[in-house]
Amino acid sequence: MQFLVLSRRRTEQFSDADFDLLVPDEAAQARHLYKIGFTRQIWHRGDRPGACQIVEARDESEVRKKLATLPLAKAAMLDFEIIPLKPYAGFISL
Template identity: 60%
Template sequence: MQFLVMSRRKLESFPQDAFSELFDDEVAKAREFYGDGFTRQIWHRADNSGVCQIVEAASESEVREKLETLPFYRAGMLEIDVIGLKPYSGFGT
């Protein structure tokens, strides 16, 4: 099943230096997710500091377990929303 993941850095609670310290580890984890086939597509958000990604997993709980290993999330610096996706029915049966 695919999921839309929207994350947002908590810039109001943490200085930029805090993110800089963990940045390389965060990028390494993102590359690991992509290499494992968990992350299918990923973009930086234009509306704030964070990412939007399409991920693939068996369940929402699996998605959350994996995302909770992100260094920014472990440090309490990241908000994450997970939205389950289903096929669009407008193109036919």
């Protein structure tokens, strides 16, 4: 099953310097999650600091478990919105 994950940096509680300390490890873990097939696509958000990604997992619990491995998540520096996705019905007749 695929999910849309929107993350938002908690900039009201943490400084840019706080984030900068963990960004290299965050990027390394993000690459690992991509390599194992969890993250399918990922982008930086254009509206605020954070990321948007398409992930694949059995259920939302697995999504939360994998996201929890990110250093910024471990440090409680991110908020996540997880949206389950369904196939687009308009392609059924193709």
